[in-house]
Amino acid sequence: MSGILRLLLNRLGISLIVLVGVSMLIFAIARIIPGDPARIALGPNANAEQIASLRAEMHLDASLPVQYGHFVADVLRGDLGMSLYTNRPVTQDIAQFLPATLELVFLAGFIMVAFGLPLGILAARHRGRWQDHLVRVIALLTVSAPGFVWAVILMLLFAFYLPLFPIAGRISDIYDIERTTGFLTIDTLLVGNWAAFGSAVHHLILPAIALSLSGIGQAARLTRANMVETYEKPYIEMAQAYGFFPSRIARSYAFKPSLIPSLTIIGLDFAAMLGNAFLVEAVFAWPGLSRYGVAVILRKDLNAIMGTVLIIAITFLIVNIIVDLMIAFLNPRIRYSTRGAS
Amino acid sequence: MMKNKALITALCAATALASPAFAETVLRLDEVAVGELDPAKASDYADSILMFNVYDTLVLPAQGGPGHTPHLAAGWEVDGSTYTFTLRDDVMFQSGNKMTAADVVYSVERMQALGAGLSYLFAGVKAAAVDDTTVTLTLETPYAPFIASLVRLPIVDMAHVKANSDSEWGEEFLSANGAGTGAYSVTSHNPQEETVMAKSDSYFLNVADVAPDTVRLRYGLEPATVRTLVAQGEHDIASQWLPPEVVQALAKDGAQLLTESGTGGFYFKMNTQKAPLDNVNCRLALSAVFDYGTAIQMIAINDDVSGGSPATGAIPVGMFGANGADMAQAQDLDAAKAYLADCPYDPAEMNLEISWIAEVPLEERFALLMQSNFNEVGISSSITKLPWALFAEQVSNAESTPHISQLFVNAVTGDPDTLLYGMYHSSTPGTWQSPEYLNDAEVDAALDAGRTATSDAEREAAYSALNARLMAVAPTIYGFDRQSVFAASNRVKVPALSDPAMAFGLDGMGFSFRLMEMTGE
Numbered sequence: 001m002s003g004i005l006r007l008l009l010n011r012l013g014i015s016l017i018v019l020v021g022v023s024m025l026i027f028a029i030a031r032i033i034p035g036d037p038a039r040i041a042l043g044p045n046a047n048a049e050q051i052a053s054l055r056a057e058m059h060l061d062a063s064l065p066v067q068y069g070h071f072v073a074d075v076l077r078g079d080l081g082m083s084l085y086t087n088r089p090v091t092q093d094i095a096q097f098l099p100a101t102l103e104l105v106f107l108a109g110f111i112m113v114a115f116g117l118p119l120g121i122l123a124a125r126h127r128g129r130w131q132d133h134l135v136r137v138i139a140l141l142t143v144s145a146p147g148f149v150w151a152v153i154l155m156l157l158f159a160f161y162l163p164l165f166p167i168a169g170r171i172s173d174i175y176d177i178e179r180t181t182g183f184l185t186i187d188t189l190l191v192g193n194w195a196a197f198g199s200a201v202h203h204l205i206l207p208a209i210a211l212s213l214s215g216i217g218q219a220a221r222l223t224r225a226n227m228v229e230t231y232e233k234p235y236i237e238m239a240q241a242y243g244f245f246p247s248r249i250a251r252s253y254a255f256k257p258s259l260i261p262s263l264t265i266i267g268l269d270f271a272a273m274l275g276n277a278f279l280v281e282a283v284f285a286w287p288g289l290s291r292y293g294v295a296v297i298l299r300k301d302l303n304a305i306m307g308t309v310l311i312i313a314i315t316f317l318i319v320n321i322i323v324d325l326m327i328a329f330l331n332p333r334i335r336y337s338t339r340g341a342s
Numbered sequence: 343m344m345k346n347k348a349l350i351t352a353l354c355a356a357t358a359l360a361s362p363a364f365a366e367t368v369l370r371l372d373e374v375a376v377g378e379l380d381p382a383k384a385s386d387y388a389d390s391i392l393m394f395n396v397y398d399t400l401v402l403p404a405q406g407g408p409g410h411t412p413h414l415a416a417g418w419e420v421d422g423s424t425y426t427f428t429l430r431d432d433v434m435f436q437s438g439n440k441m442t443a444a445d446v447v448y449s450v451e452r453m454q455a456l457g458a459g460l461s462y463l464f465a466g467v468k469a470a471a472v473d474d475t476t477v478t479l480t481l482e483t484p485y486a487p488f489i490a491s492l493v494r495l496p497i498v499d500m501a502h503v504k505a506n507s508d509s510e511w512g513e514e515f516l517s518a519n520g521a522g523t524g525a526y527s528v529t530s531h532n533p534q535e536e537t538v539m540a541k542s543d544s545y546f547l548n549v550a551d552v553a554p555d556t557v558r559l560r561y562g563l564e565p566a567t568v569r570t571l572v573a574q575g576e577h578d579i580a581s582q583w584l585p586p587e588v589v590q591a592l593a594k595d596g597a598q599l600l601t602e603s604g605t606g607g608f609y610f611k612m613n614t615q616k617a618p619l620d621n622v623n624c625r626l627a628l629s630a631v632f633d634y635g636t637a638i639q640m641i642a643i644n645d646d647v648s649g650g651s652p653a654t655g656a657i658p659v660g661m662f663g664a665n666g667a668d669m670a671q672a673q674d675l676d677a678a679k680a681y682l683a684d685c686p687y688d689p690a691e692m693n694l695e696i697s698w699i700a701e702v703p704l705e706e707r708f709a710l711l712m713q714s715n716f717n718e719v720g721i722s723s724s725i726t727k728l729p730w731a732l733f734a735e736q737v738s739n740a741e742s743t744p745h746i747s748q749l750f751v752n753a754v755t756g757d758p759d760t761l762l763y764g765m766y767h768s769s770t771p772g773t774w775q776s777p778e779y780l781n782d783a784e785v786d787a788a789l790d791a792g793r794t795a796t797s798d799a800e801r802e803a804a805y806s807a808l809n810a811r812l813m814a815v816a817p818t819i820y821g822f823d824r825q826s827v828f829a830a831s832n833r834v835k836v837p838a839l840s841d842p843a844m845a846f847g848l849d850g851m852g853f854s855f856r857l858m859e860m861t862g863e
Contacts, residue, residue, distance in 0.1 A: 035731025042458055050457045086376065086533035087383075087517040097534055152566055160570045167570050169535070173368065173558065285563050287534035295376075295534075295562070298701075300731055 007328050008321065015317040019310070026309045027068050030302050036060075037300045041084035058302070071306065080310075081303030085296050090307035093292060098311060099182025100170060101277055101288035107208040108277075109270045112215035117262065119216070120223025124258075125250050127228050135220055142217030148279030151210035155283060158206060165206045168285035172199040207284040211277055215269045222265050226258035260327050267323030271316040367860035369554035369834060370571075371579035371853075372563045376533045380516040381496035382452050383459040385754075387582070390850030391559060395539060397496030397522030400427055400446070401489055403756055403851065406843040408798070410489050414441065414497055414523065418489075423481040425488065431475050433546045435499035436520060436527045443471035448500035450479070452511050460754055463491040484794050486801060487757035493848060494755055496522060525549050525856035526557060536560040545856070552859040554834075572597060578834050582826040585704070589643050592829040599647045600839035603825035604660035605849050606752025606761060607653060610712065610819035613747075615740035615779040618687035619694075625816040627681035628746075631715050632819050633673045640707055643827055650822035656812035658823040660847065661758045662792070663805020671820060678719050694723040697744040701730050705748045708821065712746070737777040747777040750824060756848040758805055763789050766817065778817040785811050835859040 038054040039046065055061055059070050074081060080090035123135035142150075159167045170184050171177065175196040180187050185204070188197035230236065231254055239249045278290035289308060296304035373388035384393045400415040412418070415427040433441040450469035453461045466482035481488060499521040503512035506519070515521075520528035523546065526539040539557045541549065563571070563581075565588045571577035572592055579600070580592065593599055610632070618624045634652060641649030652670035657663045682689055696712055698705035709725045716723050726744060728736065736742045753761035764770050767789045768781040788808035795801045812818070826849075828839065837844040837859075838852040846852060 033731075034729065034735065036735055039734055040731050046458070047462070087378070087380065087513070088533070093533075096532070155566065155570055160573060163574060167574060167576060168560075168563065168567055282562070282564050283567060285535070285560065285567055287532060291562070292534055298729075 004325065004328060008325065011321045011324055015321065018317060019313060022313045023071075023306070023310060024068065026306060027071060028064065030300070030305045031064065031067075033297070033300055035300045037084065037302050040300050075310075080307040083296065083304040083307075084301045085292075085299050085304055090303050093304065094289065094307055094311055096179075096182065097287060097289040097292045100184075100286060101274060101281070101290055102315075103183045103185060104204065104207055104211060104277060104281070104286060104288060105270070105273045107204050108211035108215070108273055109266075111208055111212040112219055112269065113266060115212075116216040116219025116266070117223050117259075119220035120262070121227065121250060121255060123220065123224040124227030124231065124254070125246060127224075127231070132224070135224065139217035139220045139224075142213040143221070145214070146279070147211050147214060147276060148283055150213045151207065151280045151283040154206050154210050166199075166203050170200060170203050170286065171196060172203075175199060207280050207286055210283075211273055211280045215266070215273070218269060219262060219266055223258060223262045226261055227254050230254045230258045256330065260331055263323055263327055263330070267319050271319040274312050274315055366555045367552075367862075368556045368558060369579070369855060369858065369860065370558045370560065370577050371581070372560040372568060372577065373581050374562060374583045376561045377531075377537055377559060378459075379518065379520065379528065379531055379537070380456075380513065381498065381522070382449075382456045382461060382511075382516075384494075384496075385459040387850050388559070388561070389459070391853045392537060393496050394524075394851050394853065395526040395557070395855050396520040396524040396528055397498070398433075398524055399495055399497065400429075400492045403490075403493060403846045403848045405838065405846055408847075410493070423484055425479045425481075426472070427477050427479070429475045429477065430546065433523050434544045435502060435523050436542055436544065437499055437502040438544070439499055439501050441497060441499075441523055442474045443477035444474075445497050445500050446477045447471050449495060449498045452498060453495065455511055456513070460494045463494055463755065463760070486793055486795050487755065487759045490755040490757040491760075493851070498522065525553075525854075529556075534561070539855070541856075547856070549856045550859065552861075553856050554858060554860050557855050572829065572831060575831065575833075577831070579828050579830040579836070582828055584829065586641060586643060586649065589827055589829045593644055593647075596832070597829040598832055598840070599643060600828040600830050600836050600852075601647060601825050602828075602839055602845070602849065602852050603651070603823065604658060604845070604847050605756060606750065606824050607658050608650060608708075608821040608824055609749050609751060609765075610708075610821055611747045611749060611765075611777045612817055612819070613740060613743045613745055613777055613779060614781075614817050616743070616745060618685065618692050619745055621685055621687065622815055623681045624685040624687055624692075627678045627685055627719070628716070628721075629671075629816045629819050630674045630678035630681060631719050631721075632821075633711060633715050634671045634822070635673065636711060637708060637821055640711070641704075641822070647827055648825065649827050650824050653820035653823050655809045656818065656820055657758055657762070657805060657809045661753070661761070661805070662798070662801045663758065663807075663809045665809060673715070675718065682719060689720045690722075692721050692723075694721065694745040695726055696723050696746045696748075697726045697728045697733065698748050699730055699733060700727050702748075702750075708748060734774050737774060738772050740772070740779045743772075743777045743779070746819075748821075749774070749777075751775055752824065752849050754849070756846075759789075759792055762805075762808065763793070766812065780815070780817045782811070782815055782817075785815070831863075833861055833863045835861060 038051045038058060038060060042050055042054055059067050083090050083093050086093055119135045123132040126132050155167060158165050177184060177187050177196055178191060180190055184200040185197060188200050236249060236253055239253050275290060277288060278294045281288045281291040293308040296308060375386055375388050377388035377392045378384055379392055381393045381397050384390060398414050400413060401410040402413040404411050414430060414433055416430050418425055418427045429443060435441055447469040450464055450467060453464050468480045470478050472478060502521045503515060506512065507515040518531050525542055525545045527542045529538040529540050531537045537559045541553060541555050565584050568577060568580045568584060569588050569592060572580060573595055612619045612625050614620055638648060638650060638652060654665040654667060654669040659667060696709045698709045713723050713725060751761060751765065764773060764775040766780050766785050768786050770776055771779045785808060788804050788811060791804035792801055792808065795804050835858065836852065838846055838854060838857055
């Protein structure tokens with residue numbers, strides 16, 4: 001069995017254990033949040049009889065382990081229950097809202113990598129000079145303000161004072177696009193509507209930038225720090241002594257070893273965006289899963305809370321596995337150590 | 343020359359052919375909460391907006407005055423506790439089915455079976471179809487404001503629901519689709535984003551061409567987003583839940599201010615079972631010390647429009663039993679000190695818990711104002727922020743209910759009974775409306791009289807007596823009569839929210855889209 005495959009199986013096993021642990025933890029926490037879910041679901045005018053009846057229907061009178069047993073049995077049947085917030089099956093809600101958040105997070109992640117890494121490389125190559133100082137100031141600015149602050153600032157600048165971008169939603173009202181994948185940038189292309197595709201991209205840009213800014217700063221700072229450290233290594237000195245071009249040294253000898261820690265953090269940042277996107281989604285009225293997650297927590301919608309957390313946890317774990325595999329691919333020592341350990 | 347003329351004529355003709363006869367008009371508005379499409383579960387403002395446009399009711403509140411007018415019903419007769427309605431025979435559902443008495447019976451039974459929303463209004467009502475256009479509704483006990491309750495009984499297309507659902511009541515189907523006779527049909531419903539409605543062609547009443555062709559009811563927009571959307575001309579009517587500062591800013595930018603009033607108030611509810619508020623003089627002292635004038639200033643949008651008007655007593659102005667405007671509540675420190683002198687508890691040892699609902703940040707300001715007012719007479723207090731869910735649970739028993747709870751309450755049918763009975767009758771303690779836990783025989787008697795009185799004069803007398811008694815026993819500090827304020831663009835005219843002669847006196851009904859006019863600006 002190859003080292004990569006062994007690593008993959010190892011990570012999948014650990015992820016499964018983590019998933020079960022997360023589900024138990026969230027299951028317990030969701031039931032500790034103040035407020036009776038049945039009372040909230042039925043509204044302020046429900047009487048005690050109606051509340052008792054719904055509690056029984058939701059198994060809320062049973063012990064926690066019994067409730068968890070019902071939950072696991074339903075999940076294994078692919079049934080996450082009904083959302084009390086939307087009055088629809090939770091699976092239907094997730095299928096509708098997850099693509100919106102993923103579309104946003106994918107673009108934000110792309111922007112984070114596309115700008116964060118080059119800025120870090122630029123700062124490291126010109127360490128101590130004005131380019132370095134400029135990148136460090138930019139990185140500090142972007143890291144120090146949370147995404148929703150950037151969301152409001154960007155909206156004010158580029159949607160209010162300079163109306164270059166749309167303010168809210170995923171696509172202009174004039175387009176009625178059939179949802180095949182839920183990713184509007186793909187669905188618009190599937191129906192061959194280029195104008196609608198343009199509108200979907202146009203709507204994506206501001207929220208994606210707002211969401212990515214703190215990640216850009218973090219990626220740039222980390223890449224710079226790692227590369228500056230790598231530049232101190234003897235083999236870099238040797239490459240310089242051979243008269244290699246600085247760009248070649250940076251690309252081939254300094255960047256690759258510096259990428260490994262950055263990749264880990266970028267992977268974590270990327271996955272964390274799923275949960276952190278809710279404020280950006282709220283500002284831009286983006287109908288995504290993060291905003292849904294917050295809404296259902298406030299309403300103590302137990303089924304929807306469990307469904308949302310599980311999906312975010314699964315995405316988090318998948319991203320981590322991908323990052324681990326990429327690191328193993330970049331660093332043979334990790335592959336070989338896995339083989340040796342087995 | 344002739345050639346040019348012909349060319350211009352041809353171009354004009356081509357342009358005319360390429361352009362539609364008129365542009366489609368779109369009205370965009372928002373609400374904080376997601377609208378519940380199922381009319382039997384409708385209870386809050388967003389739900390009401392959907393219900394009043396997608397569905398119709400047997401009667402409507404009269405515009406600009408008291409009483410009700412026939413709507414789906416052509417008329418009705420009352421014989422004791424039996425109401426016989428003759429239905430219009432020209433009403434079609436949006437599905438194309440004809441509305442009959444069987445649909446009315448189904449709608450009543452569906453509400454009772456689901457037991458959600460405002461179904462309690464129809465508990466004990468027996469519905470029977472006499473023929474296709476005649477239906478009787480028989481009450482278990484006499485209830486004078488029953489006709490008013492019917493504005494909360496939307497008529498559902500029974501055949502359409504059964505054809506599209508496996509279950510008797512079609513809950514899942516009606517959570518995502520409309521099945522009414524209303525002037526607007528549901529085009530799409532996304533609980534995270536918006537509900538889109540289109541003007542129905544088959545409505546039984548004439549709907550003016552200037553009424554919006556499409557309506558987009560958006561959900562959960564942030565105030566900053568609404569502010570930007572309105573300023574950019576991409577939004578027409580903002581919800582009433584915007585902070586006053588945002589409404590002020592929009593008004594300064596030229597937005598019109600629409601208002602809806604006369605249906606409820608803002609209340610500071612005192613727990614009458616908990617010391618020191620179990621003593622009437624202590625409660626009267628707190629009522630006298632509160633600075634009503636400053637409270638009104640805090641919700642003012644500009645010199646002309648405010649989020650409320652001074653309360654004149656326990657019943658909002660415009661309802662049966664309300665006091666005249668000359669009896670506006672005002673702070674009276676001397677009276678407060680006199681009441682405190684008769685209060686058996688030492689003010690220095692009182693530590694009153696003032697709660698505010700976490701989801702309504704405005705209430706924190708009132709809590710601070712109240713705390714400052716209490717300090718003026720030496721009463722100390724603490725402020726507690728309570729999420730709604732926790733509040734609803736705490737008030738279910740008197741011991742855990744805070745000394746003072748702040749609440750906006752409105753009459754869900756426009757009748758004072760639906761405002762006051764749930765708050766003060768001793769048979770309904772411990773709900774979110776009744777953290778006072780009042781148990782007063784005179785109040786109960788007046789509330790019961792209001793339900794059984796048969797004439798308007800008798801009801802006026804019953805509620806006047808109730809008002810006087812409530813002011814004497816002071817279970818509540820009546821902060822102000824509520825007025826909902828909506829900032830709106832000038833692309834829309836809403837007579838029911840801008841002209842008192844056209845107002846319905848029922849929360850949400852001013853948003854009947856068929857009565858709105860898109861100006862084309």
